[in-house]
Amino acid sequence: MQTGFFQKIKLFSQASPTSLQQISHAAKKRLYKKGTIILDRYQSQQTFLYVINGWIKLFRESSDGEEVIVDMLTQNHHCGATFLFESKEEDTYMAKSISEIEIFTLPTTLLKRLVASDHNLSLCLMHSILQKQKSLSVHIEHLSIQNAMQRIGCFLLRLRSDIQFQKNIKLRLPYDKVLLASRLGMRPETFSRALSKLSRKCDLHVDNELIAISCPLKLIQYVCQHCSQIFPCNLEG
Amino acid sequence: MQTGFFQKIKLFSQASPTSLQQISHAAKKRLYKKGTIILDRYQSQQTFLYVINGWIKLFRESSDGEEVIVDMLTQNHHCGATFLFESKEEDTYMAKSISEIEIFTLPTTLLKRLVASDHNLSLCLMHSILQKQKSLSVHIEHLSIQNAMQRIGCFLLRLRSDIQFQKNIKLRLPYDKVLLASRLGMRPETFSRALSKLSRKCDLHVDNELIAISCPLKLIQYVCQHCSQIFPCNLEG
DNA sequence: CGAAACCTTGACAATGTTCAATCACTGTGG
DNA sequence: CCACAGTGATTGAACATTGTCAAGGTTTCG
CATH class of the missing domain: 1.10.10.10 (Winged helix-like DNA-binding domain superfamily/Winged helix DNA-binding domain)
Structure with missing residues (x-):
């Protein structure tokens, strides 16, 4: 894939040329039709996933067998950052396409290395995580009110x-x-x-x-x- | 305040000596009795607050005048990281002590500068934010189930x-x-x-x-x- | 075509809210 | 020191909201 593509993505816009090059080298762009399992629980731990287009459901099973929605991702959302620092099995999830989707993935290990060395990239990521956090807070308020x-x-x-x-x-x-x-x-x-x-x-x-x-x-x-x-x-x- | 105190805090444990020095210089340790307003909405934007001891309520008023709990903080929790990247008025909150408390504060501007220059500090902060994010996700699951x-x-x-x-x-x-x-x-x-x-x-x-x-x-x-x-x-x- | 999933509706049960009354406790000012 | 207001907490009764179960219609897809 081309570095220009990633540079246009806010999350990677401040990444160093080296980082961009490594990202564009390792990224795997994929198309899936509706209803495909994209990640199983094991893969979720090792994969950073970025949504270019479409909707994805992240989910788990509860102890009594019910499906629990962890998150719904769409354009410009991503998942997998959780595993940059800790890799607990209980945090893993499955990902399934809910529409036709276009995504790309990166190995968590690579992103971990890049974030450790590329300060500007890590700041962009932090910014994105804080935005996500805000949307979770709002979600909580809505559920209770x-x-x-x-x-x-x-x-x-x-x-x-x-x-x-x-x-x-x-x-x-x-x-x-x-x-x-x-x-x-x-x-x-x-x-x-x-x-x-x-x-x-x-x-x-x-x-x-x-x-x-x-x-x-x-x-x-x-x-x-x-x-x-x-x-x-x-x-x- | 002494740099050793901050080095023992996980969030700052990887900060550079220079950062630690600036932090210990700027940090203001405070004791408050129960029931004190610690931050108003304006101050929350400019203040990073770290809880050493006790419980703090973060809250806002809703459009119809009801109090909405934004978060409850205790030992080793902190707030204010939201304002490192964006400073929207709607994200501000008030902070009130719910018990006797011991805290310290830092100016957001300082932390912003340090995070911009101290890579290891920013990684610690990102880690902490991701943990918080997980706890919010769990909270959402609990509210719906x-x-x-x-x-x-x-x-x-x-x-x-x-x-x-x-x-x-x-x-x-x-x-x-x-x-x-x-x-x-x-x-x-x-x-x-x-x-x-x-x-x-x-x-x-x-x-x-x-x-x-x-x-x-x-x-x-x-x-x-x-x-x-x-x-x-x-x-x- | 047929199975499976999605969606809706009715009847009823479970859960949570509202409003009003009451009591205990705390801190304040006379 | 007491009276009193204010807050926190509990309870009952009526009500509103949401969940459960069962049935039936619709859509989708192999």
């Missing part, structure tokens, strides 16, 4: 950054409702009922995975009322 | 790391129940009822803020049953 309808509305609002200045927004849910329900901490049945209740309350038009928001401000007002953030909260850079 | 009784039990279990090998553990709640309830994402009334229900179910003995766990394994079994982590999950340090 918002009800099912609000969590769904909040998710919709975050799908588009320009949403507050538009009218009659049209969205497509990026992945299926069962998964989305789980991501938002509720049962599929609750999701189904809450979405239809929300659409009555805030003038949405729902047609399977297509959703039209006729008046974003109305939705924002209902969704964000108890939150400590100001509306376009936590839109990642 | 556990019920009120389990969240309370889980909190108790994390108060002592050796808990699984003991019998008849005696604990003291580190801060009041209203705050703890909010931290665990429930109402004080729910907390009160859930704690008494839990104590019946898992043989706890509750006497105000004192709690005795006669059989930790029984509690672990009930609390951790749906979790993707293995028991002594996410014990920091």
Whole structure:
């Protein structure tokens, strides 16, 4: 792969020429169709994964056999930084493509070496981790404050950054409702009922995975009322 | 303050002598009694705060005037790293002592300079941030999977790391129940009822803020049953 | 075509919240 | 020193929200 490609990625934009060269040498770009297991738990430990395009589900099984969503990644998200310093088996996860995806991977060992030697690269990585941390904090606040309808509305609002200045927004849910329900901490049945209740309350038009928001401000007002953030909260850079 | 003090702190253990010197020069050690406002929102932006001892509440107000807990800090926790790269007003918080506390602070600007120049220091900081990130992920899993009784039990279990090998553990709640309830994402009334229900179910003995766990394994079994982590999950340090 | 997954709906159970009342405890000012 | 206000904590009753179970429709894909 070409160094220019990586230089355009914020995370690597400050990396030294040597680092960029090593990265572009070692990176493996891959395309997968929907529904493919990308990493098993063992591989997750050894792989830094960067999403160029599409959606990926990171998950584990709980002790009673249920699937637990660890994270959902999309464009410009990455995973694997956890294993730069510690490599505990309990932290591992599986990765599965939820749509067609385009990604690249790097061996954790290489990234570890680069981060140890390339100060600017490590600072970019730290910046990115801090952004992620903020989004986790916001997620926690939402889970403890918002009800099912609000969590769904909040998710919709975050799908588009320009949403507050538009009218009659049209969205497509990026992945299926069962998964989305789980991501938002509720049962599929609750999701189904809450979405239809929300659409009555805030003038949405729902047609399977297509959703039209006729008046974003109305939705924002209902969704964000108890939150400590100001509306376009936590839109990642 | 003495450089030796900071060298013993994991976060600064790999810092260069020059960094350590600058840190020890600029650090302000402080004692506060319970109930003191340590930082207002403006100060939080300019201050890196490290807890030597005691408990601190970080919080904000939501748009409808409710207090939102951002984080609870204790021994060896810190806050302020967020502002090393970005300084958004919405990310600021207030800090209040919940017990007698001993802390030290550094100006964000200094830490920023040091992190920019001292590679090993920045790696230590990154490590610490990644640990924090893991604990946030676990928190999210707990909020979406556990019920009120389990969240309370889980909190108790994390108060002592050796808990699984003991019998008849005696604990003291580190801060009041209203705050703890909010931290665990429930109402004080729910907390009160859930704690008494839990104590019946898992043989706890509750006497105000004192709690005795006669059989930790029984509690672990009930609390951790749906979790993707293995028991002594996410014990920091 | 048929199996499997996804999605929705109804009836009901479990869980959590709200509101109001009460009690204990703490610190303050008269 | 006591009265009193304020906070923390608990409890009951009514209510709201979410989860569970079962059934049936729809979509997807080999």
